[in-house]
Amino acid sequence: MKSFIRLTDFTKDELLEIFSIADSIEKYPGYLSGKTVVIFFPDSSIRTRVTFEKGIYLLGGQSILFNPVTLEKKENIKDVCGYLQNWADVVIARYRDIDLLEKMASFMDIPVINALTDDNHPCEMMADLYALSKRRHDFLKDEYLFVGADGNIGRAWREAAEAMGFSITQSCPAKYKMSGVENIDNLADAIVGKDIICTDSIPSEFANEFNTFQITKDIMKMANKGALLNPCPPFYRNEEVSNDVIDSNFFVGYDFKKDLLRVQQAILIFCMENR
Numbered sequence: 001m002k003s004f005i006r007l008t009d010f011t012k013d014e015l016l017e018i019f020s021i022a023d024s025i026e027k028y029p030g031y032l033s034g035k036t037v038v039i040f041f042p043d044s045s046i047r048t049r050v051t052f053e054k055g056i057y058l059l060g061g062q063s064i065l066f067n068p069v070t071l072e073k074k075e076n077i078k079d080v081c082g083y084l085q086n087w088a089d090v091v092i093a094r095y096r097d098i099d100l101l102e103k104m105a106s107f108m109d110i111p112v113i114n115a116l117t118d119d120n121h122p123c124e125m126m127a128d129l130y131a132l133s134k135r136r137h138d139f140l141k142d143e144y145l146f147v148g149a150d151g152n153i154g155r156a157w158r159e160a161a162e163a164m165g166f167s168i169t170q171s172c173p174a175k176y177k178m179s180g181v182e183n184i185d186n187l188a189d190a191i192v193g194k195d196i197i198c199t200d201s202i203p204s205e206f207a208n209e210f211n212t213f214q215i216t217k218d219i220m221k222m223a224n225k226g227a228l229l230n231p232c233p234p235f236y237r238n239e240e241v242s243n244d245v246i247d248s249n250f251f252v253g254y255d256f257k258k259d260l261l262r263v264q265q266a267i268l269i270f271c272m273e274n275r
Contacts, residue, residue: 028265036062040093077103132228141166150177187215216241233257
C-alpha cells in the first residue's frame with residue numbers, strides 16, 4: 001500500500017482518506033522537512049510537475065529532478081533502486097511503461113508515485129474527483145461520459161470508476177472503444193442523462209473519424225441540467241471541444257485544477273503514513 005500506482009490497488013475508503021488529508025493539508029506544515037523526493041519528469045510536463053514540485057516545497061521537502069530517459073540506461077533497474085533508496089524518501093515518476101514503475105516499487109522500501117503512464121493517470125483522476133466532490137451534491141452518483149479513444153486517460157477514468165464505484169460510459173467510433181465499458185457510438189444519444197462529460201485529445205492520425213464527436217454547447221445542452229464539461233488538458237479548441245463550449249458555463253474552468261496541488265500533497269502524505 002506504500003506506493004501509488006493504480007487506483008484499483010486501494011479501497012474506496014482509502015481513496016477517500018486521501019480526500020480527508022487534502023481537506024486538512026494546512027495541518028501538515030514541514031511534513032517533508034529533511035526529506036528528499038526524486039522525480040522523473042519529461043520537459044513537456046507542465047501541470048503535474050509544477051504542482052508536485054510546489055507541493056513538495058510547501059511541505060518543506062527537497063525535490064531532485066531527472067528526465068525519465070535516465071531510467072532507460074543500461075544499468076539494471078533493480079540496481080538503480082538499490083542505491084537510490086539510500087537517499088530518496090519518495091520517488092515520483094512520469095514514465096510510459098507502468099510495469100517499470102511496479103518493478104521499482106517492488107525493489108524499494110520507499111513509496112513510488114505514478115505521475116502518468118500509457119495505462120493510467122491516477123493522481124489526475126484523484127484531483128478531478130476531489131474537485132467534483134466539492135462542486136456536486138454526490139459525485140459518486142453522477143453519470144459520467146468519456147468521449148475519446150481507448151488510451152491512458154480513458155483507461156484512467158475506467159480505473160477510477162472501478163475503484164470508486166461510479167458509472168461511466170464511453171462514446172467514440174466502435175473500433176476505438178475500451179474493453180469493460182459500455183460504448184455508444186452516437187454522441188447525441190450517449191450524452192443524454194449524463195452529468196459529467198470528460199474528454200481526451202484526438203490523435204491527428206485518426207482525427208477525421210472523430211468529426212462527429214466534438215463537444216459543443218448544443219451537445220452539452222442535451223445532457224442533464226447542471227452538467228459539467230471536464231476536458232483533460234491539454235485540450236484543443238475546435239478539435240475535441242468547440243471554442244464556444246470552453247468559453248461557456250459548462251466548462252469547469254481553470255480553477256478546477258487548483259486542487260491538483262493539495263491532492264498530490266495528500267497522496268505524498270498518505271503514502272508516507274502507510275509505509
